[in-house]
Amino acid sequence: MPQSAEQGVLATRRPTETDLSSRELRERWAARIKREAVFSARTTCRAYVDSIKSALMAVASRSITPDAAERRLKGELEKFGYAPKTGFAGKPPSARIPPALPGTMTDLGSSRRIQLIIDTNVKRARSMGQMAAGENPVFLMANPAWRLTRTGARKKPRGDWRTRWKAAGDAVAWKGALKSQYVALKSSPIWQSLGDGAGGYGDALGSPFPPFAFGSGLAWVNVGRREWRRLCEAEGVDDGLAALKDEAKRMQSRGAAEAGIPAPTAKAVAVAERTGGKPYVARTAARHEALAAVGAMGRAVARARDAAADAQKSVAEALRVVQGATAFGHDLVAEEAAALAPLSKAADDAVAAVRKIRDREEVYRRAVETRPLPSSAAEQTAYDRAVSLYANAAANVSKYAAEVEARCEEWRRVADRCGAIAQAKVARAVRGVR
Amino acid sequence: MASCDFEIQMSGLDEAAARIADRLTPKQLRSLNREVGINVRERTVDHIAKASVTRHKTADRLGAMHTGFLEFAVARGRLRGESDFKGKLTDGRGRPFSEVQDISDKGVAVVIGNTPGLSRAFHSLVITPKKAKALTIPVHKFAYGKSVKDLRAEGHVVFRVGKCLAEDAPEEKNGIRPLYALMKKTTIPQDRGLLPKESEYADWAADTAEAFLELAE
Numbered sequence A: 001m002p003q004s005a006e007q008g009v010l011a012t013r014r015p016t017e018t019d020l021s022s023r024e025l026r027e028r029w030a031a032r033i034k035r036e037a038v039f040s041a042r043t044t045c046r047a048y049v050d051s052i053k054s055a056l057m058a059v060a061s062r063s064i065t066p067d068a069a070e071r072r073l074k075g076e077l078e079k080f081g082y083a084p085k086t087g088f089a090g091k092p093p094s095a096r097i098p099p100a101l102p103g104t105m106t107d108l109g110s111s112r113r114i115q116l117i118i119d120t121n122v123k124r125a126r127s128m129g130q131m132a133a134g135e136n137p138v139f140l141m142a143n144p145a146w147r148l149t150r151t152g153a154r155k156k157p158r159g160d161w162r163t164r165w166k167a168a169g170d171a172v173a174w175k176g177a178l179k180s181q182y183v184a185l186k187s188s189p190i191w192q193s194l195g196d197g198a199g200g201y202g203d204a205l206g207s208p209f210p211p212f213a214f215g216s217g218l219a220w221v222n223v224g225r226r227e228w229r230r231l232c233e234a235e236g237v238d239d240g241l242a243a244l245k246d247e248a249k250r251m252q253s254r255g256a257a258e259a260g261i262p263a264p265t266a267k268a269v270a271v272a273e274r275t276g277g278k279p280y281v282a283r284t285a286a287r288h289e290a291l292a293a294v295g296a297m298g299r300a301v302a303r304a305r306d307a308a309a310d311a312q313k314s315v316a317e318a319l320r321v322v323q324g325a326t327a328f329g330h331d332l333v334a335e336e337a338a339a340l341a342p343l344s345k346a347a348d349d350a351v352a353a354v355r356k357i358r359d360r361e362e363v364y365r366r367a368v369e370t371r372p373l374p375s376s377a378a379e380q381t382a383y384d385r386a387v388s389l390y391a392n393a394a395a396n397v398s399k400y401a402a403e404v405e406a407r408c409e410e411w412r413r414v415a416d417r418c419g420a421i422a423q424a425k426v427a428r429a430v431r432g433v434r
Numbered sequence B: 001m002a003s004c005d006f007e008i009q010m011s012g013l014d015e016a017a018a019r020i021a022d023r024l025t026p027k028q029l030r031s032l033n034r035e036v037g038i039n040v041r042e043r044t045v046d047h048i049a050k051a052s053v054t055r056h057k058t059a060d061r062l063g064a065m066h067t068g069f070l071e072f073a074v075a076r077g078r079l080r081g082e083s084d085f086k087g088k089l090t091d092g093r094g095r096p097f098s099e100v101q102d103i104s105d106k107g108v109a110v111v112i113g114n115t116p117g118l119s120r121a122f123h124s125l126v127i128t129p130k131k132a133k134a135l136t137i138p139v140h141k142f143a144y145g146k147s148v149k150d151l152r153a154e155g156h157v158v159f160r161v162g163k164c165l166a167e168d169a170p171e172e173k174n175g176i177r178p179l180y181a182l183m184k185k186t187t188i189p190q191d192r193g194l195l196p197k198e199s200e201y202a203d204w205a206a207d208t209a210e211a212f213l214e215l216a217e
Helices: A005-011 A022-028 A031-036 A046-060 A066-079 A111-133 A137-142 A161-171 A190-195 A225-235 A241-258 A266-275 A285-328 A334-357 A360-370 A377-433 B015-021 B026-054 B057-062 B069-078 B148-153 B198-216
Strands: A014-016 A037-039 A145-150 A183-185 A218-223 B003-011 B099-101 B107-116 B125-127 B135-138 B159-161 B164-168 B176-183 B186-188
Touching: A046 A066, A046 A111, A066 A111, A111 A218, A137 A241, A137 B026, A137 B198, A145 B026, A161 A190, A183 A225, A218 A225, A218 B026, A225 A241, A225 B198, A241 B198, A285 A334, A285 A360, A285 A377, A334 A377, A360 A377, B026 B198, B159 B176
Parallel strands: A014 A037
Antiparallel strands: A145 A183, A145 A218, B003 B107, B099 B107, B125 B186, B135 B176, B159 B164, B164 B176
């Protein structure tokens, strides 16, 4: 059975166990990892997180209702011996997870908690399915904007969406967004700003698509181009449709290139007129491979960038703990301090290195896309050689970025370990003092 | 509840598209109509999503959680594969979801539905039981969105009292809590607002035609 867009999105998400709180998750984990991983704050049992993913897939495929999914997950928790006060049976109680109050959101088995997990993850997958429709350039041009509107009734709706919208808009200078309504271009940075909780909202989920906060009943609906023009005119702002047209045309030619359809050029037409024959149909396999390599490079650089930022944050956090621990004596955490000393500069260097290569994707992509297609067999060889250079360069950068990512991951792990050990030593020292 | 597929036939577009129709080849017209079908499908699903917010009167009256049956319809409407044309998408029971069909240079059809409740957009519904002797209409928030079998699986002991199904509840008046009323039939009135108006379909077709032409320049 063909997989739905929702099921496809959920199937690629990896279950991840963690004992971090939701706010810490947002701060410590890159938004990209959150998009890729099915997670549940303060859930330390990997098998139960797998059960959550399986239940989400079943809800997405409509084979069970959310209520049935809730009953299934409660059964799983019972099977794993979970109790709110003591956690999962057989798992050492984590120092970071305080006992949960039964029936509250911190209780993994509460209906509120389970329904929130199901609701949030399935809605996120649906929003990504909506974004997938925007890959169609005609559809994007016909519906250039989103309106954030209520699609799920709530007994007690949040009353602060007006303030959130204003804070998100102020953070991005209202680029592509309207002040008077919750409407903005699909490419507007206001959506990411809203997802980041601009204005200090700790319940934001870090994604540029709905739901923008836990338990939110707001979702996107499309805004047609004529309605968008009318709204922009009423507010006296530029509608941004000219730039959108350029982007849509680029999407069209990318799609045509990937389908092996030659882009018509004036030169090809002139040759056909001169010779009276059919114009030369350029081979675009090398172009397609180069663009694929550039895309992979972009993704690798983004992963390296996220890993470097994570490593930097982890090292800084661990150093803070170690410096605080010196109040109990320099020898207490000497080992951890020595392990962390070289990592701080290393992480900063990694961040700077990735910053240098972050623009390469755009540069290479433009170079490949704007290169005119060959109009004869003789030109074909030179063309293939030229675009292959970009493919090779992109592959090299991808390899470098992967190395940076791996190193930064290791540094992050070391920093987290040192931070945790230092914290445990401090806790023991405090108990000793008391 | 009765379920239906409903089909939106788009043909002849509106005057904006009709003006340019003679400039397009039949192949281009087919492409345009395909894009119109995709837009109409997406926008119709958006409309149902918005409409679902105010379609939970019974749940609100009982103070119960919404079942989300219309949100399910929206979710089905958003389900699609890599392409609209790589075969039909089906649910677990082999029924089709939304799809764009019958694309030609004359027009396009969009099929959405096979979802209980959407047929109310066209006419009122008279619901009668298929196999059981009576319909079970929830009259308490515990019963809303659940069958008797679901409640029994949760540990409720449900029994018949006159023309209703109830459970023991010492804290309630008369010591029982009515859960369902038993009825031979029930009528659900037509709800035109569930689906978009014809003028909206024309607007969406015109948006698509404008976008299509602009990209073709």
